[in-house]
Amino acid sequence: MPELVEVERYLRLAERVVGRRIVEIDVVDPHVTRGLVSDADLAAAVCGRRVSAVRRHGKLLVIEIAGGPRLGLRFGMTGTLVVDGDAGVDRLLHASAALDDRWARFRVGFAPRGELVLHDPRRLGRVELDPDEESLGPDAATATPAQLAVALGRNRASGGPALKVRLMDQSRLAGVGNLLADEVLWRAGLWPGRPAASLSMPELRRLHRHLRQTLDDLLARGGSHTGDLMAERRPGGHCPRDNAELARAIVGGRTTWWCPVHQC
DNA sequence: TAGATTGTTACCGT
DNA sequence: CACGGTAACAATCT
Numbered sequence: 008m009p010e011l012v013e014v015e016r017y018l019r020l021a022e023r024v025v026g027r028r029i030v031e032i033d034v035v036d037p038h039v040t041r042g043l044v045s046d047a048d049l050a051a052a053v054c055g056r057r058v059s060a061v062r063r064h065g066k067l068l069v070i071e072i073a074g075g076p077r078l079g080l081r082f083g084m085t086g087t088l089v090v091d092g093d094a095g096v097d098r099l100l101h102a103s104a105a106l107d108d109r110w111a112r113f114r115v116g117f118a119p120r121g122e123l124v125l126h127d128p129r130r131l132g133r134v135e136l137d138p139d140e141e142s143l144g145p146d147a148a149t150a151t152p153a154q155l156a157v158a159l160g161r162n163r164a165s166g167g168p169a170l171k172v173r174l175m176d177q178s179r180l181a182g183v184g185n186l187l188a189d190e191v192l193w194r195a196g197l198w199p200g201r202p203a204a205s206l207s208m209p210e211l212r213r214l215h216r217h218l219r220q221t222l223d224d225l226l227a228r229g230g231s232h233t234g235d236l237m238a239e240r241r242p243g244g245h246c247p248r249d250n251a252e253l254a255r256a257i258v259g260g261r262t263t264w265w266c267p268v269h270q271c
Numbered sequence: 272t273a274g275a276t277t278g279t280t281a282c283c284g285t
Numbered sequence: 286c287a288c289g290g291t292a293a294c295a296a297t298c299t
Contacts, residue, residue: 010277038295066278084278085297129296131278168288177279184277231277260290262275 009066009082010231011147011182012222017080017088017095018063021070024090024115024123028057029072031116036130039112043135052076052136053115065143065181079138080113083131089124147182148222152215155180159203159211170206171199172259183218185261190234191221193246198270199258240264 032050059073070078088095113125158179195217246266
């Protein structure tokens with residue numbers, strides 16, 4: 008679910024808790040911290056301290072604690088952030104529509120009141136202390152053309168990883184997931200299976216421009232599932248631009264849709 | 272019912 | 286060793 012644009016919405020929601028003092032940590036579902044941090048260590052590290060800042064790095068939401076560690080939230084496929092009862096997004100695909108209380112997996116309580124809750128039906132979300140940000144590439148929303156070029160890889164004679172695989176590689180560029188990748192490549196007119204290192208400079212600039220524009224658009228529209236391609240991302244779907252039937256394949260382990268006419 | 276699903280990671284093969 | 290493909294995780298929705 009949550010790709011960069013959803014987590015950006017979560018971030019804006021989470022800004023509400025900056026300055027608040029944490030008084031309670033409730034690991035409702037031990038799954039969210041399994042193998043990462045014990046309940047006791049987590050509570051000891053953050054309880055009694057204030058939230059000094061919130062940040063986003065790709066799909067990772069970072070809550071900074073004054074005089075304490077960073078708290079990292081990952082949302083998996085269906086995680087939603089809820090602050091004081093308000094959800095960060097209206098709805099998520101492939102997750103249940105309602106914010107059922109049984110999906111509250113992790114809760115932070117503040118004094119004198121208020122709470123931050125991670126809702127996650129499918130339980131692929133995670134919470135950890137001092138998450139590793141070193142292994143994440145530059146954030147896709149602010150990456151420069153030069154950084155994008157580095158992320159895609161150096162020029163090689165031939166072969167190399169597919170363009171879409173590189174775009175979704177969080178260690179090279181942070182924030183782009185399956186739906187955003189398909190939408191960006193469709194807008195930029197680039198074939199997802201194209202060797203990433205084979206782009207010309209004009210193509211690289213075009214990709215960068217569409218990456219920025221797509222993130223802006225879908226953030227405003229409300230999510231990574233609001234792209235122009237989304238409704239046609241199904242068997243028999245057609246390209247909204249030239250009406251050709253869309254092609255489908257597995258690229259980078261994910262179902263990929265593209266227009267065989269204008270994406271090359 | 273069968274099939275598909277926005278993410279991450281371990282594992283296996285080349 | 287690097288890389289890519291695959292399965293697993295988990296639970297829901299169409």
